[in-house]
Amino acid sequence: MTRLHKVPVIVGLFGLLACAVLLELAVNFGWVMEIIVPRPTDTVLSFPSLQEDMDLVGNFFVTLGMTAAATALALLIGLPFGYFLYRREAYGVAYEGWLAAAFSTPIVLLYPLFLVIFGRNHMTLIVMGCIPGAIPIAIQTRQGLLGVSKTLLNVGRSFNVSERDMFRKIMLPSAVPTIFTGIRIGVMYTLVNIVAIEYLIDFGGLGRIVSQMYDNFSIPETYAAIVAVILVSTFFYWGFGRVEKWLRPV
Amino acid sequence: MAQAGVIKGTVPAVSSAERSFDGRVSRIRLLTCVGLIALWEVVATLGSYGILYNDVVPHIWHIVIAVFYELISASFYRDFGMTFAAHSVGFISGASIAVLVGIWLGTSKLIREAMLPYLNAIGSTPKIIFLPIIFLMFGVGIESKMAKGAMSAFFPVVFTTTLGMMLINPVLIRVGRTFNLNKWQMITKIYMPAMVNPVITGFRLGVAITVIGVLVAELKFADGGLGYRLGIYYEQFQIAPMYAVIVLIFALAAAANSGMTKLQDRVNRHMAPTTSKGKKARASASGGLGVVN
Amino acid sequence: DKVRLVNSTKVVFETEHPYTGLEEGIFKKHNLDVSVIHGSGGAASLQAVITGSQDVVWGNGVLGVVSAYAKGAPVRILGSNIRGVQDLYWYVKPESPIKSFKDLNGKQMAYSRPGSTTDLAARFIAEAQNIKPKFVSVGGPSGSRTQLMSGQVDSGWSVYPLNKNLLREGKIRIIGTGKEASGLNGVTIRVIAANVNWLNKNRDVAKRLMTAFKESVDMTYSNTKRLETYAKRWKLNFEDVKDAAKDTPQSIATILPIAGLDKINEIALANKKIKKLLTAAQLKELVHPMGNKP
Amino acid sequence: MADILEIKNVSKTYNADGDSPVKALDGVDLNIAEGEFVSIIGPSGCGKSTLFNIIGGLIDDHDGEVLIDGHEVDGAHKDVGVVFQEESTFPWRSTLDNVAFPLEIEGIDKAEREETARKFIKLVGLEGFENHFPAQLSGGMKQRTAVARTLAYEPRIMLMDEPFGALDEQTRMLLGDKMLEIWAALNQTMLLITHNITEAVQLSDRVVVMSYRPGIIKEIIPIELPRPRTSEVIATAEFGTYVGKLWTLLREEASRGMAEAEASIAAT
């Protein structure tokens, strides 16, 4: 069984490796300009110098830390707001369409405004990161609480459960999976916005490194930094899957 | 209280009560708008007295006038046209490739499991970070915006299509087999109609995300398009026109989103969940997460 | 003959010259069909040339070109676009105690982004003035302006003619210009560069293009009507551009021979733009004056 | 035996002041003695669940009254334990924690409530599944978990709304045996709502037949089969007679119900 499970992983890795080798050959034969696509080996080999010149690992943690801070802020805003929208039905109905619309707009374009208010510092990145994160959290919190099964609420009522226990022991646990979906989307959007703004304004962690390496025509380093960003997002994606599994074992 | 409210809420409300509820909703919306505008104006006014940041929060009427000037200027339509062209071409090409790949991933378990980790990794990475590569490969003209748009559109659509394929109710496929459908009939009569809903969801997300993708590329490097226009205004510190462009972009994005939502509702009007096991393809929620920027 | 030109920045006075060529029929006279697009600083404009999606870049930072060339990019310099960094200036709020660069010792001095021309200029100014400011990366002129005005930094940077309206209205006060970066005076800072493959195939076109550029620059400087079109193009107040010819004098902005390349070579090394100094042969190969073979 | 539960002239109209009022129940009168096993049977949509909700105190805007021990009931009553038609176990709790839930609410300490819960888990035949989660269990096991949870509340009256309605007939008959065992062990009053004639006859002392909308009591049939019973009783001739009698009563109602329900769909 376990052996069977590994087959796709091996196929995937093999495919990746094959692509890399093909690319390497393509560059070597001059089919692809080296200044456009570097050799995969060069990309890998550029990690040490990237670390030395730009402190890749340090900046990895800068981006990671800001994402964590922005996510915390997004939770702080999104969860209570979602709860409020649930409690006040009229507000919920009034705002749900707006929130969905806002979620589909390029909030990132507002960065000049935030640069102006918070300055060119980490605060701007955190605040801008938290807005697109808070929206799905609020939406999903409301949805989760609204979606609590009527039967389960009736079970609570039939046992004369107090209002407080009703919330703690029935509504909250049943809403958790939905809320968590919101949190996961929120984290990904937060990360995306933070990296996007880092890249746009040349400030902060990994996004800035990509921008700077590109400005320096250090193409292998640019690719290496991009790989680092992919690693961060994978880390969050995977990490949240883990946390979710841990919270709801079945 | 809360739970009683929910339970009673499911009983079809009396129409007069319904009307008064609608009234409250509109009132809340109106008040929120007024409140936000008032807040903005307070900040703007303080700004012109030099109390807060100078100039960056212009008065609403300045923005309204700027919107008006944008709307009557020919160059706005030129920029809009470029963005629109980049968006359309990018979205259509990205989404079509994604549908094909999605179908492929949906049918082959091995390929799916082999590729999904990588797709997820790239799908959840901010696509803006690939801009250098795109500029390198596609140059800096509109082609790069199209490529960026295609890349942005690809991921939500590929995820929802794959999900849609996987969630097709297997009994419907068996029905097809019992009626001896050939491969082509299987695709056109069963797979495609059964997947319309999740794929449309992917399209809806994709349209929104392609807007962001194209604009950001234009912001970084372009010779036209709304993102470029925005960038110029910002660089020249023409703040009111900058907000005007942002307002217009937001309005267009919201309009595109509501258009897609309407389309989705139309497609779904007869539909109970098309998927098996009651698992609704809630692509807008879970499938949507790989789709960012 | 078709030429795809990328103007590496926007708004600043230099960007006007290709338009003069275009709108006054100078390119046409030389049988050139030039299309112009804009970058916004940074490396993207040069990338466009390197990848061959554009043929010639106007006003690219010389460090970028040197750096790209050192990494094997197919790019060659055709001519100097501007020498020195005279068009940059630093300013403060009127009530600020800072009167000149000297007062910036220990204070914040703005520049745009690490490795940019403003970065370079700020360091050379500090060196020339023998001061030790705290360098702050603030982004472009707009970012600089808002951060200065909202009190986040002690001084801001700008480039003519941006923010001149504030100057005119007395809302800011200049404390010095890039002239004081004495180490950079006379050194070529921005260049016209071309893709070498294009160049080798279209050497004749390149030569004509350079001649047309020269004529265009002369025309811009001699014709006030050009100032008006310039102001209109970027929605600038005419008041702010009428001194453009003084702010960026023709003496540094004409199509001049490349100067101070050795110095650039050293600066590039010091800024990690290149890994080792370019050899004399390489420097020679890099420059194709006026489109002619080196 | 005294009547533990009295239902007096209970009526309920949904959407009473709206556009399309639905008269679900009309003047239902029913007395149930302590320790009795009564089933209520009727076609789909006849108001069974409505009556269930009223007795359980989950609907309160009805006419008529429900008395327990002669006292009017208002809201959920400690003496009435309810088991729902739908799946109602908490998916985030293990079987043990599900069953211990009412005790947890009452503030009983962990060790004690787990002991009690185990007792009832054993009673419904789920020993060994204490640490399984509902998603791991079959439909029948989930419903038994719900039954155990209600039993743990130790109500005097068990009120069940088609607890095994979603299960196949054979499993349901076997679980019927289980219910009879539980009833014998705990001596509670049982009020079972069902669709299923076999189940009703197999378990009950009396079967209450309801008519289709508005739900009124059409007839009450006493089932005089010997106790203790198991599902083996199904094979007897008397059993068949009762089934036949009930189907004769129900067939007309069920046909009318189906026809009316379809007519209302056709109107949409």
Next chain:
Amino acid sequence: MADILEIKNVSKTYNADGDSPVKALDGVDLNIAEGEFVSIIGPSGCGKSTLFNIIGGLIDDHDGEVLIDGHEVDGAHKDVGVVFQEESTFPWRSTLDNVAFPLEIEGIDKAEREETARKFIKLVGLEGFENHFPAQLSGGMKQRTAVARTLAYEPRIMLMDEPFGALDEQTRMLLGDKMLEIWAALNQTMLLITHNITEAVQLSDRVVVMSYRPGIIKEIIPIELPRPRTSEVIATAEFGTYVGKLWTLLREEASRGMAEAEASIAAT
């Protein structure tokens, strides 16, 4: 009457070369005559759906053979129409388009296929719902749509896997009457798989009782109730006798099935 369908020594093991093979069927032999109505009954998990899939040609890696008119079947066969246990209507098609589906596949033109479809819609009692979509219909109506769709294929053998398993008993009995009507009208061979004893006796000429895993045929009971029948037959004494006989046969299998299924859950 000749045997239209012969099932010869059919066996099927799932996961045969895996870690935990499941022997679902073991040497099933069954002959069905043209025009006969046969039900197969057995506890949950005994292999009924497996047998159904084998006869319908949806599983082909089994042992033994299935013959129609003496010819071995390989894959789905034009003469066999199947109705599934699960809901299987196409949610994106109206009732009319659902029923016309097999005709559309055969390339019959629109006017003609709609006429045929309407005929079968009428036969299953869904007149007036031609333009409704499945989401608007009740469960029973959706299953009748599926039945009509299969009928429109005009198979000689109707093979149905608990088509009304998800419905309540009373509705199912009423739909049983409908099936009898259809059978009388079309004279097809009917092979019905069911859980439900009442349904099996109500409809069939013969009831095949299967044992729990591995599924083998335990006994075949001929039902000698007079034809034509309706669900009123349920009220007769003979009916009760058949039910009793079947329950006696099934009870043991059902108990064993439940016990084994639970044991396998406990092991997880």
